[in-house]
Amino acid sequence: MEGFDETRFCNMLEERLNEKWDEVVKEAEKRQREKLAELEEKIKIWEDLGPPSFDKMVLYHEGEKRLFNLKEALKSVKERGVRRVFVIVHRKGGKAYRIGTLTIEVDDTLKSLREALNKRYEDLLKEYERVKKNLLQFIDWEHLKKIGEMAALKKQIC
Numbered sequence: 001m002e003g004f005d006e007t008r009f010c011n012m013l014e015e016r017l018n019e020k021w022d023e024v025v026k027e028a029e030k031r032q033r034e035k036l037a038e039l040e041e042k043i044k045i046w047e048d049l050g051p052p053s054f055d056k057m058v059l060y061h062e063g064e065k066r067l068f069n070l071k072e073a074l075k076s077v078k079e080r081g082v083r084r085v086f087v088i089v090h091r092k093g094g095k096a097y098r099i100g101t102l103t104i105e106v107d108d109t110l111k112s113l114r115e116a117l118n119k120r121y122e123d124l125l126k127e128y129e130r131v132k133k134n135l136l137q138f139i140d141w142e143h144l145k146k147i148g149e150m151a152a153l154k155k156q157i158c
Helices: 006-048 070-079 110-133 143-155
Strands: 059-061 084-094 095-104
Touching: 006 110, 006 143, 059 070, 059 095, 070 084, 070 095, 070 110, 095 110
Parallel strands: none
Antiparallel strands: 059 084, 084 095
C-alpha cells in the first residue's frame, strides 16, 4: 500500500480548481448571454417604435377604447388639462404587449416627450454595452469563494 503522494494530490487539486474555475466562468458567460438576449429583444422593440421621432409609437390609456400615437396622446392631455399615464404598446404577431408607461404632463411638448423617450432608448443601449463588457456582474461569488478556499488549501499543502 502506498503512502500519501503529495505531488499527485497537488496535481489532482490543481485540476479540480481549474475545473471549478471553468464552471464559474461558463455559468457567468451563460447568464451574460441570457441578459444580452433579453436586452437585444428590448432594443428591437424600441427600434420598432421609430426613434428618434417615435412616430410609430402606440399608446393606450386605461378606460379609452382607442389607441393613440404620441401627438394624439399629447393633445388628449392638453385638452383635459391633467397629467395622464399611457401604456406603451408593442404589437407582435397579432398580439399587443405592454412594454412600459409614459407619463405626459400638461406642460410637455412633443419635443420634450421625444427627448425623454430617446433618453430611455439611449439608457437601454448603454446598459447593453455595460453588460457586454462586464462579466463580473454575472459571477456566482459564493461559488467563487469556495474555490478560493480550495486554492488556499492547495497553497498551504503544496
